[in-house]
Amino acid sequence: MKRTHSSGTAAVPDLPSLEPIRLVDRHGRRLGDPAFPTPDHDTLLALLRGMVVGRRFDRQAGALARQGSLAVYPSSHGQEACQVAGALALADQDWLFPTYRDSVALLTRGVDPAEVLTLLRGDWHSGYDPRRHRCAPQCTPLASNAPHAVGLTYAARRQGEDTAALVLMGDGATSEGDAHEAYNFAAVWNAPVVFLIQNNRWAISVPVEKQTRAPTLAHKAIGYGMTGYHVDGNDAAAVYAVVSRALAEARSGSGPVLIEAQTYRLDPHTNADAPQRYRDEAEVAYWRDRDPLSRLETLLRAEGAAGDADLERFAAEGERVAADVRRRLAEDDHLDPDDLFAHVYAGIPPALARQRADLRDELREG
Template sequence: MSDSVVQDLLPSPTPVRLLAEDGTTVEGCPTGYERPTVPQLLAAHRKMVIGRRFDAQATALTKQGRLAVYPSSHGQEACQIAAAEVLGPGDWLFPTYRDSVALVARGVDPVEVLTLLRGDWHCGYDPKAVRVAPQCTPLATQVLHATGLASAMRRKGENTAVLALIGDGATSEGDFHEALNFAAVFNAPVVFLVQNNGYAISVPLSKQSAAPSLAYKGIGYGVRSEQVDGNDTAAMLAVLGTAMDRARSGGGPFLVEAHTYRLEAHTNADDATRYRDQEEVRGWLAADPLPRLEKHLRDVGALTDEDVRAAQEEGERLAADLRQRMNADPHLDPMSLFDHVYAVPTPQLAEQRDLLATELKAQEG
């Protein structure tokens, strides 16, 4: 591999940043990226406000026993919203269990988003209808599916791309490396977004990787890579937008590492104080993506109190509707256990189904 090719693959030496933590504009824009327009930033701000309210409501539903578990993305909204905003109508999103806000921003019904976490069903929405794969709990397994679908779309001549979301812990899994290698060899139109929030549950990044940046993991496979300030919404839109455009136009896969932080615990079942201290959390609070973007938009005269109030009211309406519908007990049919296991049920599955049907009928009698 020539030096020039290697240079083309290398990420920026420091994370791409367009907005400072105080909302001021960072002068200059790295080559190859365009600053998002004010309308784009306003749309992202609105969805971030709504997404944060959804996240808070989902957390409350967990405490009320309406959800079995909920992994909050509070603090990672710039990644979530930017991921949804750069998708075209024909593009696909492959999310993890922590990407509920991205699904809501994509337009998926919030109740359907939470169906998995409620324990009703493996997936509450029709993936084909919304172009969103089922949320994935095992680490990195969905990146293989994303790469396979992207390769198939390319073979069919579709001008679309796939965006796969993963966390830093997933980069330690073999599936991640297999997906990058396949994507590079077959020039699949897939973008891998690593939301590096510093921890794989309780395992810090320093015990996962010795690389200077997770973005460097793409070079060995011939995958163009970049690292970006994951709490800078403008930078996220610029880098992800470029990566998706490149993938759609035949430029191949792209690996993006977003440096971010989850302000809440891993899930409601986790005690984050056992592995990180409050000083660290307070330090990241200063980099919260929502006030950073809001401050910037106010400074340039693009955002008013009325705009903020309208977004907050929309978030409250969504939360109220979510509470009402989630408080209704779902109708569960035990026989649905056998649906969608195989396209053609096996004799063993049919036997088990008949056995359960007999037992249920006996109980009714």
Template sequence: MERIDDRPEARLALPSAEPIRLVDRSGGRVPGAPVPAPDPQTLARLLRAMVVGRRFDRQAGALARQGRLAVYPSSFGQEACQVGGALALAPADWLFPTYRDCVSLVARGVDPVEVLTLLRGDWHSGYDPERHRCATQCTPLATNASHAVGLTYAARRKGEDVAALVLMGDGATSEGDAHEAYNFAALWNAPVVFLIQNNQWAISVPVRKQSAAPTLAHKAIGYGMPGVRVDGNDAAAVHAVVDQALAEARCGHGPTIIEAMTYRLDPHTNSDAPQRYRDDDESEPWRERDPIDRLTALLRAEGMVDDAALAAMAEEGERLAAQVRDRLAEDEAPDPESLFAHVYATVPHALARQRATLRDELRGEPDEGPLGEPGAGLPAELRGGAHDELKEV
């Protein structure tokens, strides 16, 4: 495993004063960009994923207002970060999202309803992390960062070619978990890319009150890894920069911190009141930098999409929104036995006894014996040891 001291010094240069940008605000290409632009097919995929993702986000917000979701943290306006990062991952790579990164999970191919399961309060995760190579959504800030470092470090020791993308907000960089993850990632040369979506606000705390560093990307140098700034409303640039950082990580050149400059247009969650801590005028310049409008203008100008293609993308978003709406409107009776699912790989006798007791109660059958040993619900191979296991517990 290559040590950080052996890396090219050029990778440890200070981040540029201006964020990397490939497409300007009017949809024109930026000449002399330091990274190559994605190919036309990738640009079209980015636009499609943003259009569909935004429609999903708008639908999820409506469901939260209707009481179908307990809470919803929108990523409206941050689609370039959500999609640009997720689509840069290889199939074997892992995504480590936060609670705000539902659109990135949808772009990664996770069932939209399963994505919203956490926000319904039903499960800690509604999808299979291993199947999708997506960790469970992280609610405590920055805890996903250390998990990503540990997973990739273990994968490298097993000879697996795996990299990870960690999504985090500017507020997460003020947490101790983030600093521990940065330090261990650099020390262990872990193949991790930390994508900081700097949307200017950690709930009601602006970035200027969180950090005295010139930029959040500058912090990378202190840990011994490169820091890069990118225009977080330029999907082409986000994808190109993340793709390059992931490639460097897979080649053994270690982790990178990428700061994507964007803005949180919606409230922190549907229960937030942003007018209490920021002026509405502050968001207007950012609305003019809409990532979907920017990429649409480029693809239209270069003949890569037409009205029919754009209409098809919009229609796909409407179909997905309708499916999510219909499925979340179904009130399924909860299965009490689901309390015992996904707790242990091998069910202990005591837990099996509790599950069997529950089954008996659901059938209306009284428990047998003075200590409440279950009847028919307990598997035969466990009946003899249930009493002893109970005493041990």
């Protein structure tokens, strides 16, 4: 929301609340918020389904990393509400700009599960068609997806397209220069972009308290002239409601929006991390008690909108996804070495052509 400056010459964004927006408490009780209607039961069921399937996919991907089938895997365990709700809030024509940790968001957006893991397997920079799914490639450098989202939406608006973008980023990414540049350009250009910060408390081993003195990360929006929202990132209903509102505001021409979602990664940073070296079990237990899946399940069961049959159906779908990923990642890749040289230049330059020829000769010689 924005208020008019006392001079009447500028719209000044309201300060985000210190207390996060919450529609369902950690015990699964409906709270409600006058500014953000709780989604209907059908939407809440879709959110729960996405989180159940996403968590099973995440568990399977973690197992594949431990078995050596993936080069690395950054788990989404604990952050499913942000990723599923964010992806489901997007319209068909919108774009998603994910990071390396946002595999569950890609899965929710409709990307093939095995293709989601191609980057993390080390086969391609992106295993899916970005244009088909309207999902940018997962970015590994922090915040590098944010300026790209601003550029895409700025260009789309100039072409008369009704397109918004959702940028997923962690708290650590807000300390990067790319984030500052993206926030500033988005605000200056009034680009229809929503930045969803999944504040999971740790940038690998650096706590958020060592990154900023701002009351919340959402307060950073004010310095750029953006609207900021502070939401409970483990409340899927609240995340969906806030992101949906933010995307609608961005599309209507009200400008970009920055959202901080308070969440937590229950697993290590990646399968190569040792989180016990920098955080204690009491902190993990505190956040495990605020699990986004059990919170929403409890609400839907209490209101008669979900039962055992629904949960069994969601779990069975998750098992099918996991089994399909296991099977397909166990198959031979049949990678073509020529692909190293493809999709780099529109016309291959002589130096690269010579390198390709040298590689072909080496492979023929065995």
